[in-house]
Amino acid sequence: RLLIIDFGSQVTQLIARRLRELGVYCEIHPYQNVTDAFLSEFAPKAVIFSGGPASVFAEGAPRPPESVYALGVPILGICYGQQVMMQMLGGHVERGHGTAEFGRAFVTPAAEKLPLLEGWFAEDREQVWMSHGDHVSKIAPGFRVYGTSPNAPFAITGDPARNFYAVQFHPEVHHTPNGARLYENFVKLAGFTGDWTMGAYRDEAIKKIRQQVGDKKVICGLSGGVDSSVAAVLIHEAIGDQLTCVFVDHGLLRLNEADEVVSMFRDNYNIPLIHADESELFLGELDGVSDPETKRKIIGRLFIDVFQKHANAIEGAEFLAQGTLYPDVIESVSFSGGPSVTIKSHHNVGGLPEKMGLKLVEPLRELFKDEVRALGRELGLPDSFIGRHPFPGPGLAIRCPGEITRDKLEILRKADAVYIDQIRKHGLYDEIWQAFVAILPVRTVGVMGDGRTYDYACALRAVTSVDGMTADYYPFSHDFLGETATRIINEVQGINRVTYDVTSKPPGTIEWE
Numbered sequence: 361r362l363l364i365i366d367f368g369s370q371v372t373q374l375i376a377r378r379l380r381e382l383g384v385y386c387e388i389h390p391y392q393n394v395t396d397a398f399l400s401e402f403a404p405k406a407v408i409f410s411g412g413p414a415s416v417f418a419e420g421a422p423r424p425p426e427s428v429y430a431l432g433v434p435i436l437g438i439c440y441g442q443q444v445m446m447q448m449l450g451g452h453v454e455r456g457h458g459t460a461e462f463g464r465a466f467v468t469p470a471a472e473k474l475p476l477l478e479g480w481f482a483e484d485r486e487q488v489w490m491s492h493g494d495h496v497s498k499i500a501p502g503f504r505v506y507g508t509s510p511n512a513p514f515a516i517t518g519d520p521a522r523n524f525y526a527v528q529f530h531p532e533v534h535h536t537p538n539g540a541r542l543y544e545n546f547v548k549l550a551g552f553t554g555d556w557t558m559g560a561y562r563d564e565a566i567k568k569i570r571q572q573v574g575d576k577k578v579i580c581g582l583s584g585g586v587d588s589s590v591a592a593v594l595i596h597e598a599i600g601d602q603l604t605c606v607f608v609d610h611g612l613l614r615l616n617e618a619d620e621v622v623s624m625f626r627d628n629y630n631i632p633l634i635h636a637d638e639s640e641l642f643l644g645e646l647d648g649v650s651d652p653e654t655k656r657k658i659i660g661r662l663f664i665d666v667f668q669k670h671a672n673a674i675e676g677a678e679f680l681a682q683g684t685l686y687p688d689v690i691e692s693v694s695f696s697g698g699p700s701v702t703i704k705s706h707h708n709v710g711g712l713p714e715k716m717g718l719k720l721v722e723p724l725r726e727l728f729k730d731e732v733r734a735l736g737r738e739l740g741l742p743d744s745f746i747g748r749h750p751f752p753g754p755g756l757a758i759r760c761p762g763e764i765t766r767d768k769l770e771i772l773r774k775a776d777a778v779y780i781d782q783i784r785k786h787g788l789y790d791e792i793w794q795a796f797v798a799i800l801p802v803r804t805v806g807v808m809g810d811g812r813t814y815d816y817a818c819a820l821r822a823v824t825s826v827d828g829m830t831a832d833y834y835p836f837s838h839d840f841l842g843e844t845a846t847r848i849i850n851e852v853q854g855i856n857r858v859t860y861d862v863t864s865k866p867p868g869t870i871e872w873e
């Protein structure tokens with residue numbers, strides 16, 4: 361296994377992700393925990409020093425223990441990791457006065473070849489992503505230069521005899537397009553064969569959950585979405601009936617959704633599940649409310665109350681499980697308190713653990729969405745479930761602009777089911793990030809048979825996106841749109857007009873509220 365010593369970079373998890381993609385098992389440990397004893401116990405086959413925000417000149421600047429250099433295994437230092445390595449091995453680092461470098465840079469190779477760079481320089485230079493204030497001004501004895509950039513004469517250095525390498529840039533980020541190649545070469549040098557799998561990840565995760573939880577009880581809020589479902593099934597594998605799931609049904613779910621969630625978790629997986637049917641409460645409080653933010657706030661507040669009520673009834677629970685993913689972790693670290701305005705108050709349960717005095721279990725914290733899906737497959741969750749489009753916490757409330765009534769919800773559920781059925785039948789579901797129907801707060805006149813109708817209009821929405829932050833509308837064919845409109849009007853009583861929303865995000869948002 362490979363050890364990543366974390367010096368606090370925002371992107372340390374991306375290093376782990378690159379290694380997992382290469383089939384290499386790695387663990388990230390914060391530098392404070394990496395002592396001599398830890399190193400000899402861990403016995404890594406290779407070590408990577410991450411980047412980090414500190415300056416090697418700061419008092420108490422983070423360092424790995426000296427003994428790491430005596431392990432006789434390959435070491436790769438990245439950014440801050442490079443500087444700390446150079447400083448410890450006898451090189452010199454200078455404060456960055458005017459030599460700071462952030463963003464895209466181009467590295468050109470030195471004449472001498474290095475196995476670490478095998479196949480890396482596609483042309484005579486390679487794009488990399490820099491982010492540093494200080495810089496190395498003299499390399500340590502034994503090291504040579506293998507790549508330079510205009511502001512970093514020591515962009516790539518190495519001591520091939522000892523298998524120590526140090527780079528100034530971040531090979532793990534997307535803006536170093538060929539960075540994965542560097543990791544691939546590095547792990548080959550260390551003798552990894554790339555045989556690690558998601559199955560092995562699952563076993564490790566189960567072990568860690570057992571260690572953390574012991575014989576205590578865990579509560580998990582299940583939404584029916586992929587993340588909380590994968591977390592629940594994984595935790596159940598680890599600790600069995602010490603886990604109880606609470607599924608809050610706010611009456612704003614899609615057609616048959618509550619039944620599907622309950623039967624999958626209760627019947628298929630035998631997970632103890634409380635189905636909190638609180639639709640009366642939610643719909644009652646939403647009665648007559650049409651302002652989008654007010655709706656969101658009501659739903660968020662009630663959700664927390666209801667969840668707490670049901671969770672408190674589970675005696676002796678000490679842990680709360682959440683399906684937090686790595687992107688949620690970085691976003692909340694780097695953007696919290698930022699200057700952005702609130703477009704929509706997202707409904708989340710982030711404040712729950714403090715309020716309830718519970719400790720958190722977050723087994724997906726290191727993973728990215730596609731990795732969670734792979735883990736879900738590993739755990740036997742059906743593909744149709746794993747590939748599901750995202751569904752917002754406030755549910756159909758934000759797809760029913762204006763006042764919410766039971767009648768409108770009923771119509772919306774039916775129309776949405778027909779639309780999604782059409783998309784699946786045409787084999788388009790997986791090409792689309794998210795698709796749904798919004799029922800509009802207007803009635804329009806139509807003619808059906810020989811009679812006049814005066815029914816609701818609805819809008820179909822379908823977008824492509826990679827992360828939900830920006831989106832484009834999906835270019836359905838006119839045939840598809842025509843056929844779908846006909847089906848909805850024929851099969852759903854209460855709708856007599858269908859429109860297609862062709863707004864991208866920005867300026868629109870994906871949901872209607």
Ligand code: XMP
Nearest residue numbers: 705706707750751752753754828869870871
């Ligand atoms: P918008 O409408 O902001 O949506 O473009 C972007 C993505 O976020 C989902 N969404 C939510 N998810 N709680 C959630 O869990 C919410 O309050 C919420 N509001 C929007 C939306 O479905 C889309 O995938």
